[in-house]
Amino acid sequence: MVGLTTDGAPAMVGCDKGLVALCRKDETFPQFLSYHCIIHQQALCGNFLKLNNVMKLVVKIVNKIRAQALQRRLFKTLADEVDCQYGDLLLHSGVRWLSRGRVLKRFNDVLSGIVQFFKQRDEPIPELENSIWLRDFGFLVDITEKLNELNLQLQGRDKELAEMISDMFIRKLEFWEQNLINSDAKHFPILSEKISQKSIRTL
Structure with missing residues (x-):
């Protein structure tokens, strides 16, 4: 050894x-x-990325829709009517390391249906149309997706230490941080989409 x-x-x-x-x-x-x-190490660093104002609301909404069978069926029906890519939400599990990224991605895919669902029920959720919250949400969706991709790259057989260290996300995070400081969000497609939607509304 x-x-x-x-x-x-x-x-x-x-x-x-x-x-x-x-x-x-x-x-x-x-x-x-x-x-x-x-x-x-990568998983531990990922845990520091909380953005609780986003994650807590997402988990609360997902639980509210999936908690009761009737609510869930009504949401699925609405999702079909408005041609959402998916007709259901995923539950978040703090145990599985991929869970948060998948939950956020699915939530983003059906976001328009969620907004409409709660408006029809006369229970609007203002954060879902708040530009600051949506920007934070878009960033969290993108960064968790990148962390999940990196985590998968680090796993598997025949991985050499030097190769794995070269894949480490510290350098990537520094690069992405510099891009965001320079108002360049090209590496964050969901964040860019949320920013552009805000710009359209402003116009």
Whole structure:
């Protein structure tokens, strides 16, 4: 063995009783390099991207529509009438790492149907037509999609460490950040769409 990859848990990396420490103390154990799992680092960094004002409302709306069978059937009927790409919403699960990105993407695909559904029920949700909230929502949809793509790229067989590090998102995040500072959202298609919709309404 030449290397050991851990997820950063105390049982693995504790300085006295962690697996890495115990292996290093054992004189019969071969010398090795230890790493913090690159995929786990990416997942941890992704958790910092909360944008709670967006995620909480999305989860609340999804739960409200899917909580009752009648509500869900009515929404599916409306989605069919207005030719939404999908006729249903996905539930969010904090356990599955892909869940948030998929929920947000599906929510965006049926957003017009959701707005119409609540207006018909005389329960309008002002945030869904608020340009600032929609901009934050568009950014979150795009960035979670990119994180999911990156996470998938880091998995699989025959991946070399140097190749995986070159795929790390830190450099990409810095590049995207600089683009957004310069008002260039070409790498964020949903965000660009929300900004352009706002511009059209303003005109």
